[in-house]
Amino acid sequence: MSDLTKEEMEALIQEVIEVYPEKALKSRKKHLAINDPGLDQSQNCITANKKSDPGLMTIRGCAYAGSKGVVWGPVKDMIHISHGPVGCGQYSRAGRRNYYIGTTGVNTFVTMNFTSDFQERDIVFGGDKKLDKLIDEIETLFPLNKGITVQSECPIGLIGDDIEAVSKKKKEEIGKTVVPVRCEGFRGVSQSLGHHIANDSVRDWVLSARDDDDSFATTDYDVAIIGDYNIGGIAWSSRILLEEMGLRVVAQWSGDGTLAEMELTPKVKLNLVHCYRSMNYISRHMEEKYAIPWMEYNFFGPTKTVESLRKIAARFDASIQEKCEAVIAKYQPEWEAVIDRYRPRLEGKRVMLYVGGLRPRHVIGAYEDLGMEVIGTGYEFGHSDDYDRTLKEMGDATLLYDDVTGYEFEEFVKRLKPDLIGSGIKEKYIFQKMGVPFRQMHSWDYSGPYHGFDGFAIFAKDMDMTLNNPCWSKLEAPWRQAGAKTTVAA
């Protein structure tokens, strides 16, 4: 529950969007809602996944970002070519903290930027020849790569290059997987379509590679982690819990993942989906084609982690369930100590979130474990099915904002006065300058991991460190503070 009643919230939304011209007002109104946990379908209260209104500043990415930056980028033993001008790849290079093990430039390539660096003549005469040559160069310089993806930037679609033909030809020539990805930035309304396109390219060019090959020895306890990008090591802190309870993690999609892992995923018994938004597509496909069930889980905060571990264990036999209980019992004293220590310092604090993917709903439980309350949340690029899953997690009369604009977010913060904001780098400094404690929840603010029981300890420490930092009381200049001496030496 927030301090405001439903009516006051309605009035607040109205007041904030009043400044818009009529057309923008009408469309923005549909993206702002007051939560009602009783609803089942979010479509009745909030609109999502629509094109942002021109002139409003929102913080979405493009389809290329969704494919190269999110889904494909972390696959560490493949080389991902940013096909097109140099900027798209260079300015986003290594920004996402997808941790991985390997020697960069020798057998892993995640933080490097490969680009075809389009010039005017490539736009005029086409870039297919250049791509062909580039792949040869890659093979000479980095022979240990396991495959190549061609991530199209905007111009590729505009000039009509045939990257599929080049990819097929090079695949024959070099004998490795070469995946053309049609993720030009202008497709779709946000990075979300890029996730979908990337999923489809995995389906079409990778997944069936080992369909007729039974040489991989499977067990009854094989699972894959789907939609975990190992940001600051989150996939690792999830993986150890799964392994401790006796499961065998065959693949990580795609944080610290490899091409071979992806190809082996059709052999697993269960797909564990963490980021539903970016990888539900491939999970649904595997369910249909390979009869692999999938389930969503949440490893943020002990309450949700325990719940998820039990839910996962329930899909297996008694030996796993026993081990699962043992794992929970083992970590219980650890997380209880964390809660005992930090809860008194954080109790009752109110948080507003604005992130992407799964976090606007998944991290709520972690805050609640610390006695904090999330009073507003929203997705950069969520769809209705994300909001369906959010309604139940949020309290009554809390605020939901889809694809929020900079202006709206600032106004909401001014009125609702949260004690902490969790959002991205683009918001960080605005709110810090407004004097509101802030944590980046995309990159864990260069900290993390936040998954699992180990992650929760870091999460709690980080939130405490940010919220109870003495700097927040020093923002006002000494001579402006109440009781300051007004006399100034001449």
Next chain:
Amino acid sequence: MPKVMIRKNANGELTCYIAKKDLEAAVVSIEHDRSDCWGGELTLSDGSVYYLEPLSVPPELPITLRARRPNPA
């Protein structure tokens, strides 16, 4: 003619997913659900209705099918 994916959720209920519309809704009723005929009119929990060409045997779920808007008759 949207493509719909019919699957059973964790509780064993039929659900329908329409990627184009981001709609994931429970199937409230299905016209034919017998061993010799499966499909027909499908009512979803949000009230929308689709029509699936009836199949002569119930399919293995999940399955992706083409759905139509029901005939206005």
